[in-house]
Amino acid sequence: MIEHFERFPGIGPRTAQRLALFILKQPEKNIKDFSEALLEAHHNVGHCKTCFNLTSEDECNICVNPERNRRIICVVADTRDLLALERAREFKGLYHVIGGLISPMDSVGPELLEIKSLVERVSKSDIDEIILALTPSVEGDTTSLYIGKLLSPFTKVTRIAYGLPMGSELEYVDEITLARALEGRTIV
Amino acid sequence: MIEHFERFPGIGPRTAQRLALFILKQPEKNIKDFSEALLEAHHNVGHCKTCFNLTSEDECNICVNPERNRRIICVVADTRDLLALERAREFKGLYHVIGGLISPMDSVGPELLEIKSLVERVSKSDIDEIILALTPSVEGDTTSLYIGKLLSPFTKVTRIAYGLPMGSELEYVDEITLARALEGRTIV
Numbered sequence: 001m002i003e004h005f006e007r008f009p010g011i012g013p014r015t016a017q018r019l020a021l022f023i024l025k026q027p028e029k030n031i032k033d034f035s036e037a038l039l040e041a042h043h044n045v046g047h048c049k050t051c052f053n054l055t056s057e058d059e060c061n062i063c064v065n066p067e068r069n070r071r072i073i074c075v076v077a078d079t080r081d082l083l084a085l086e087r088a089r090e091f092k093g094l095y096h097v098i099g100g101l102i103s104p105m106d107s108v109g110p111e112l113l114e115i116k117s118l119v120e121r122v123s124k125s126d127i128d129e130i131i132l133a134l135t136p137s138v139e140g141d142t143t144s145l146y147i148g149k150l151l152s153p154f155t156k157v158t159r160i161a162y163g164l165p166m167g168s169e170l171e172y173v174d175e176i177t178l179a180r181a182l183e184g185r186t187i188v
Numbered sequence: 189m190i191e192h193f194e195r196f197p198g199i200g201p202r203t204a205q206r207l208a209l210f211i212l213k214q215p216e217k218n219i220k221d222f223s224e225a226l227l228e229a230h231h232n233v234g235h236c237k238t239c240f241n242l243t244s245e246d247e248c249n250i251c252v253n254p255e256r257n258r259r260i261i262c263v264v265a266d267t268r269d270l271l272a273l274e275r276a277r278e279f280k281g282l283y284h285v286i287g288g289l290i291s292p293m294d295s296v297g298p299e300l301l302e303i304k305s306l307v308e309r310v311s312k313s314d315i316d317e318i319i320l321a322l323t324p325s326v327e328g329d330t331t332s333l334y335i336g337k338l339l340s341p342f343t344k345v346t347r348i349a350y351g352l353p354m355g356s357e358l359e360y361v362d363e364i365t366l367a368r369a370l371e372g373r374t375i376v
Contacts, residue, residue, distance in 0.1 A: 081358040090367035131373055136354045148376035161351030161372030165365040166324045168353070170269040177353040179278035184349030184374060185319055188336035 050121070052097040052114045054079050062086075062095060069093040071128040075118065075147060077101050077135065085133060093131075096121065101139035102146055110146055118147070122154050132159040136180070238309070240285040240302045242267050250274075250283060257281040259316040263306065263335060265289050265323065273321060281319075284309065289327035290334055298334055306335070310342050320347040324368070 001023065005016035023031060047053070048060035051073075055061065062068060072093030076082050082095050098113040122130065130151050134140035148157045163181035164173055173181075189211065193204035211219060235241070236248035239261075243249065250256060250270075260281030264270050270283050286301040310318065318339050322328035336345045351369035352361055361369075 076358070084358045084361070085366060085370075088363040088366035088370070090370045131370070132376060133358060133370070135357055136352050144376060152376070157376045158373040159376050160366075160369040161349045161374060162354065162369075163349030163351035163372070164324050165353050165356070166350065166362060166368060169323055170264070170272045170321060173272065174354060175276040178273060178276035178348075180354065181348040181351075182273075182276070182278045182319070182321070184351070184372070185346040186349060186372060188320065188332060188340070188345045188347050 047097075051095045052099060052117070053082055053095060067092075071126060072131065073118075073122070073127060073129075074131045074133050076133050077140075077143075081133065091131075098143075101134060101137075102143045103139045110143075113143075115147060115150070119150050119154075122151055127155045130155055130157045132157065134159070136162045235285075239283045240287060240305070241270055241283060255280075259314060260319065261306075261310070261315060261317075262319045262321050264321050265328075265331075269321065279319075281317075286331075289322060289325075290331045291327045298331075301331075303335060303338070307338050307342075310339055315343045318343055318345045320345065322347070324350045 001020045002013070002016045005011055005019050006013060008016075011019070044056040045054050046056070048055045048058075048063055050059055050063045053060040053062060057064075069092050072091075073096050074085065074091055074093055075096050075098060076085065077098060077100055079097055082097060085091050085095075096114065096118045098115055098118065100108055100113055102108060102110055102113065130147075132144045132147060134144050144159050148159075151157050161184055162177070163184055164170070164177065170178065189208045190201070190204045193199055193207050194201060196204075199207070232244040233242050234244070236243045236246075236251055238247055238251045241248040241250060245252075257280050260279075261284050262273065262279055262281055263284050263286060264273065265286060265288055267285055270285060273279050273283075284302065284306045286303055286306065288296055288301055290296060290298055290301065318335075320332045320335060322332050332347050336347075339345050349372055350365070351372055352358070352365065358366065
C-alpha cells in the first residue's frame with residue numbers, strides 16, 4: 001500500500017506512510033466507499049467531445065453552458081490550466097484542451113495533440129478569436145506559432161501577455177521576462 | 189560596530205557579527221582605504237542633472253553615451269530598476285529616474301518625485317516615446333496613469349507588459365496576473 005501511495009505526484013515515503021497508517025485505522029466501510037469512488041470516477045470520467053476537457057458526460061459543463069461566449073476559444077495545454085483560468089474569472093468563452101505542448105525533445109509532435117480537432121472545430125463554426133494560453137517556454141512558443149499559422153487563415157489568433165507578474169519588483173524579475181515586458185509594451 | 193552593520197538592509201545580527209570580526213582581523217591600512225572609499229563615494233556621487241540616475245559627474249554615463257537613442261525615454265522608480273533594465277540589454281534609449289512611486293498612504297505625492305522635471309524635459313526635446321517601467325502594483329498603476337495624463341499631449345506613452353513571467357506555469361500564477369495576461373493579449 002505504501003509503495004502505491006509513493007507513486008502519486010508530490011507524495012514522498014513519509015507522507016505515503018502516514019496515509020497508509022490512516023487507511024489502516026478507518027472502518028472497512030469507508031475504505032470500500034473510497035475504492036468504489038476511485039473506480040467509478042476512473043470509469044466515468046472521459047474527455048468532452050468538443051473541447052477535450054475532463055467530464056463524465058458527452059460534453060463538459062463549460063461547453064453546454066448557454067452563458068458562455070461561443071465565438072471565442074481559449075487554447076490550453078491541459079485541464080489544470082483550464083481550471084487556473086476559470087479561477088481567474090476573466091474569460092467567458094469556450095476552451096480547447098490540446099493535451100500537451102509540441103516538444104521534439106520528448107518526441108511530442110502536433111499529431112499527438114488535439115490540434116487537428118481544433119482546426120476542424122474552428123473551420124466549421126463562426127469564431128471571432130482564438131486565444132492561445134500556453135506557458136511562456138520554448139515548447140509553449142513553438143506550439144503557439146504552429147497553431148497560429150494553421151488558424152490565422154480562419155480567424156484572429158492572439159496569445160496571452162508575457163511580462164511582469166502582479167506585485168513583482170523590476171529588480172528581481174529575470175532578464176528575459178523584462179525584455180519580453182519591454183517588447184510587449186502597450187499604449188497607456 | 190556591530191550595531192552599525194545591523195542597520196544595513198538584509199543584514200541581521202549574526203552577519204553583522206561576522207562582518208565586524210572580519211574587520212578586526214584586517215590590517216589597519218585596509219580599513220583606512222575602505223573608510224576613505226566610503227566617504228569619497230558618499231561625497232562624489234550625486235544625481236545626473238538630466239535623468240536623476242546616480243553619477244559622480246554632472247551627467248550620467250547613459251545620458252552622455254552617443255550610441256543611446258535620445259528620442260525614447262524609459263521612466264523608472266529608482267536606480268535599481270534602471271540597473272535591472274540595463275542587465276536585460278533590451279532597451280537602448282535614455283532614462284528618467286523619478287525617485288519613487290505616488291503613494292497617498294505614505295504621503296508621497298507627485299511633487300516629491302521627479303515628475304515636473306520629466307514633463308519639462310519632454311516638452312523641450314523631440315521625444316518619440318515614453319515607456320513607463322513601473323512595478324505592477326496600486327502605486328505603480330497610479331503613477332503610470334498620472335504621468336500618462338501629463339505626457340500624452342506631447343508624445344506617445346506606453347507601459348511595459350504585465351503578464352506571465354518566462355518559464356511560469358499557468359497553474360501556479362496568481363489570478364490577477366492571469367486576468368491581466370488575458371486582458372493584455374496580443375496578436376500572434
